[in-house]
Amino acid sequence: MTTATAGPAARPAETDALRRAMELAATDGLVLGPNPRVGCVLLDPDGVTIAEGYHRGAGTPHAEAVALANARAAVGPDALRGATAVVTLEPCAHTGRTGPCAQALLDAGIVRVVYAQPDPNPVATGGGALLRAAGVDVVAGVLEDEARALNPVWTRAMELGRPVVTWKVATSLDGRTGAADGTSRWITSAASRADAHRLRAACDTVLVGTGTVAADDPSLTVRDAARTGPQPLRAVMGRRDLPPSSRLAVPPHDGTETLHLRTHDPHEALDALWAADRRHVLLEGGATLAAAFWRAGLVDEVVAYVAPVLLGAGPDAVGDLGVTTITGAVRLDVVDVMVVAPSTDHPADQADAGPDETNVRLTLRPRKES
């Protein structure tokens, strides 16, 4: 990623303040919804911190607004004459649930703004230009890679203009996701399934096809132990009605409805999820749904759990990809390999925990041809 700087370079006190703003942005336990982590530090002309702020998630004030309010509360209305705002993300130029931050900084008397990551959100971008046009000193792109790393999925989603798609698959050594009769409890170990629940909790949407609902009747909820925020949206793709008695047709105790996307087109499904403010879809369906996303070029990441099991027959991991010869294979890059050791810390599941054995988790990304 580029670290282009427009205008003058950041001063040491500003770079230090940016690192502090990143710490604030990375505050644990934030439930961001569709929004990114952002931190802001306000400095007086001598580089001394006046106030700080960070964003706590959709529906709450942006980091800049929090910092401005903190400064006014601590010092008074004129606290910010001649001050500098240091922000991890380009201040927005967009009125959403809150007003545009770029304008708020101008109104407060800020004369200089240093930010790390240009806003990749086409709706919100333009804050830097707005500030520059108003005569503010703007320094952009300082520590940009570090700032992107605060919100890798959000950034990627904004760049793509659609939710990021992670395909989760759990297979036997011979690439089966179930036995000949369709049974699949349990191919992978209790530790792998706990890991997959953490993965699910890190996404805001879990998507399966109507075929999986009919065959497996999944609940798609995150097990409590792995849960850090609200349950991800449960989404089903396909034209068939859900069986009225299926778990996904009955709202769980938190009342979350299942979103039924009545299409076979992954683009349409992602458009609908994007419109519903979804940033990260975990694709958990069967071979047909997975193949549809692969064929549409809409898989961004793969998390594959491989169990030391042979089945010899049963559902495939992925359906027909249109690959007829080896040179047409879909090639991926291995990002991470983790040995999932057997775990005994799931006592509640012991009765139905399945095999306690070593699995392997591979994280991969589709190769971009260079």
Add this chain to the structure above:
Amino acid sequence: MTTATAGPAARPAETDALRRAMELAATDGLVLGPNPRVGCVLLDPDGVTIAEGYHRGAGTPHAEAVALANARAAVGPDALRGATAVVTLEPCAHTGRTGPCAQALLDAGIVRVVYAQPDPNPVATGGGALLRAAGVDVVAGVLEDEARALNPVWTRAMELGRPVVTWKVATSLDGRTGAADGTSRWITSAASRADAHRLRAACDTVLVGTGTVAADDPSLTVRDAARTGPQPLRAVMGRRDLPPSSRLAVPPHDGTETLHLRTHDPHEALDALWAADRRHVLLEGGATLAAAFWRAGLVDEVVAYVAPVLLGAGPDAVGDLGVTTITGAVRLDVVDVMVVAPSTDHPADQADAGPDETNVRLTLRPRKES
């Protein structure tokens, strides 16, 4: 493995001598053929070393005979009156290409024998009993586990009374060994294929089915870089004739014939290979051959190379195993997981090296139900 000691315990000098005998047995570069690594140290009554010896492979003298000859050459014919023989393996009681070592030790005037591993070879065992019956002090089972580890495959083969079978399989992430048209060059990386050549070189037999010969026309030779001994025997199982122009029907430059086992019964095939002094078969055939061995319970180890590739269709890793539901799955234990990093040290292959990417190698063993 038991470490039962019969008779008196080993003395410190004898244990030291046994460790030295293991070093001798593990001498690099030995070409053992069907025989185990064995080392022998002869001690005088004060525990001082008189002579050493180790076995250099089938058709050469056993370790005890080498040590006895060395002692006589260095000290004279009466060198061994009252001496102790320390050996990594129970002295044999069997006349093969050489005479029985137990008798040779008696004839030399040895009064005490300390050995580590009881001979698991039903044909050769009995040396300890023969010596004891003749009034020799015998101490057995000292450092037995370490001694077994010198010859793990040989030991296992002797216990089984058949060659050990390692199934090698190279698959895509979705469990395919080739694309829909049967092409499979290359699913795995150059580094994985080099690793597989080392595996092949460590076995004394490579076995495929007639179907693989017809489909892939493999040469089954070990690439020179990985070669440490003679080429493994090339064996083909199945009733069909080999195509006369196939690589396996034409002897390679070293003149080794291909052994054609005209049966569909893995037991019969292994019996024939055992009779041909084979200890370690690398099963490299397709799904049908692999399934036949699995169904017969004749796979002892699996080495699976998993490539970051999706195919969506193509030959399966293994054929029908008779598994109909998940509780009938063939469960394995993961012995080792290795990330096979891309390698650039195969310049000779560059033109045809295939993908240069990370693969994962899993080594597994069938689970023994407890």
